[in-house]
Amino acid sequence: MLQKVLVANRGEIAVRVLRACGELGVRTATVYSDVDRSALHVRYADEAYHIGPAPAKDSYLRIDKIIDVAQKCGADAIHPGYGFLAENPEFARACQEAGFIFIGPPPEAISAAGDKLAARRLACKAGVPVIPGTYEEMRDDELLAEAERLGYPLFVKALAGGGGKGMRLVHTSEELRSALASAHREAESAFGNGALYLEKVIQGARHVEFQILADMHGHMIHLGERECSIQRRHQKMVEEAPSIAVDKGVRDRMGKAAIKVAQAAGYVNTGTIEFLLDQEKKFYFLEMNTRVQVEHPVTELVTGIDIVKEQLRIASGRKLRYKQGDVQFKGHAIECRISAEDPFNNFLPSIGRITALSEPTGPGVRVESGLYEGFEVSLYYDPLIAKVIVWGETRGEAILRMRRALSEYRIVGVKTTIPFHQRLLDHTNFIAGQIDTTFVEERFSLVEKEAEHAEVAALAAALLSYQKRQKAIAMIPSRKVERESPWKRAGRWEAMQR
C-alpha cells in the first residue's frame, strides 16, 4: 500500500481524499494558498505546506511547487482531486518523471480524453456510437460545408473544451458563421487552443454517464450509470443513480460500450464515460473524464464501493477486488451540489464569511463539504462549496429524504443554491423523472410559486424593526458580558476573596 499521499487540491474533494487515506492508514500531506491557511483540508491532513498566493495560477496550478512539496514531505503518490491539475497530462507526466505515483490514469489517456476530437475518433474505432458531427480539425469554410451536410441545429464545441466554454447552439448557417468567430476567441482565451468542432443536437436527450474502475493488470469494470440531466449553463447541478431511463438491458449495453472506449484509451484507475441517451434509448458517446468526479458519491451509495479508496488501491498496484458480476445496485441515490450563488438573482456568485452553519444528518444523509463557521467564501475558486447526497430504498424515498435534508441545512453568510434544489424537488416533472439536459433552462423557473409565508416574513420584519428601535432607545446589556469567560470570572472572584 501507499505510505504517504500528497493531496494537491482544496475544499470538499481534498477532505474526501484525506478521509479515504485515513481509513486505509495512509499518511497525508496537503498544500494551501494564502487564503486557505485555516481551511478544513489543512487541518485534516497530517502535514500542510504553503504554496503561494490565492489565485490558483500562482498556487494550486503550480506544478513545480507541488512536485517540490512532494519531495520535501517524502510522499510516494499525489492525488489531484478534480479541477485544477487533475486533467492536465503535463502534471501527470511531471509526477511520474519525479518518481511519484500519479493517482489517476496514464498521461496518454488524459491527453486522448482532453482532445475531444481524438476521443470521438477513439470511440468510433472502438465501435461505440458517437454523436454525428466532425471528427478532424477543420477550417471555418469546411465546418460550414459540413454543417449543411449534418443539418441544424448544431452545437459548436471547443476541441480542448470543458465547462461549456466556447460552446454555442446554432440553428442556421448565419448563426454558425457568427458563432465560429466568437467561439474561436473564447476557446483560445480559455484553453490556449481555438480549434472547434460540430456536433448534432440530440433533441430531448438525457445525460447518462458510466463510472469505470480499471486496475494495472488489465481488469476493468463499470459501476453503473449516473443521470446528470439537471444542468445549467452546461454545469451539472443534481445527479442521481440509477437513471430512471435506464433498465438492465440498456445498462448492460451502455456499460459494455463504456468499457470498450476506456480500454481503447488504455485506461487505468477511475474515470467516467459520458453519453447522451435519446428518447428511443439510443445512446451516443459524449466525452471521457479522467478524474474522480464531483458526483462519485451517488455511485458509492448504490454500489457500496468506496471509489476513492479503490483509486488508492489501484494506484498502489493492487488487483481489482470486484468482477463485473459482484457489482450490485441497491436503492436510489441523489446528490445536490450546493454553490455559493444566488438563485434568486440569476445565480450571481456570492462571497462572504460563514456566520452560522448547521449540516443535515440523520438516516441516509451524507454531506461532503469544506465549510466551517468563520470560513471565508472567496471569488478565487469554484463556487461549489458543499454536496448533499442521500440514499433511499426508492427514488421517491430519496427525493423525500433530500427535501428533509435540505430543510435542515443552514448556511448563513453567503447565498446558496439550496432554495433552487428545494424548488426542483417539488417540481412535478422532476418527481416524474421527465427531465432532459434542457429542463432547467427551458422549463423551470424559480419565480412562479405562490409565496406561502409572506405574512410570516412581514411579521418578522416588523418585529425586527421594532426591536431595533427599542434598542436605540434603551441600551441593552451587550452580548460580551453574557459571554464572559468563566476563567476570568473565577479569577476576579478569587481576587475578591483575598
Next chain:
Amino acid sequence: MRYAVTVGDKAYNIEVGGDREIEIDGVPHQVDIQNIDGYSLFSLLLDNRSYELIVEREGQQFRILLEGEMYAVSVTDEHARRLMEAPARVPSGEVAVKAPMPGLVVAVPATLGQEVKIGQGLIILEAMKMENELRAPRGGRVKAIRVSPGQVVDKDQVLVVIG
C-alpha cells in the same frame, strides 16, 4: 408601534405592542424572535409554530429566506410615514441597484426613464469570468444610470437607481 409592511405585491398593517405581542391586519398573535448566530440567523415562534429565518437588512428593506423562499420585505413605521405624507410628495422608495462584487460593466440594457418590471435585466456585469445579469429588485422607472459599458466598478457602487 404601527408598521406598513409590503412583501412583493402584498401589503400588511402590523401593530407591534411589545416583544411578544403583535397584530397583523387586526388579528393578534403571540411571537418570540431570537437571534442565533449574532448576525443573520433567527428563530421565530409564531403562535408556537417554529420557523428559522435568514435575514439580510438594509435600512427598511429586508431580504428574508424562509423555508426555501426568498421574500423581499419593505417596512415603514408610522413616524416615517407621517413624515413622508406631510410635506408635498417627497420622492420616496428609490432603490439603488449596486454592484454585488467588483467587475466590468459589459452592457447596460436599461435606458433612462424606462418603465421596468421586477426581474427585468438592467446591467450586465462581468465578474469571476462570468457575465452576470443584474435585475430590477422591483418595478419602477429608471431614474438614473450611473455607469456605462466598459467601466470597471467596485463592490457596492451604485449602478442604476429605480424609483
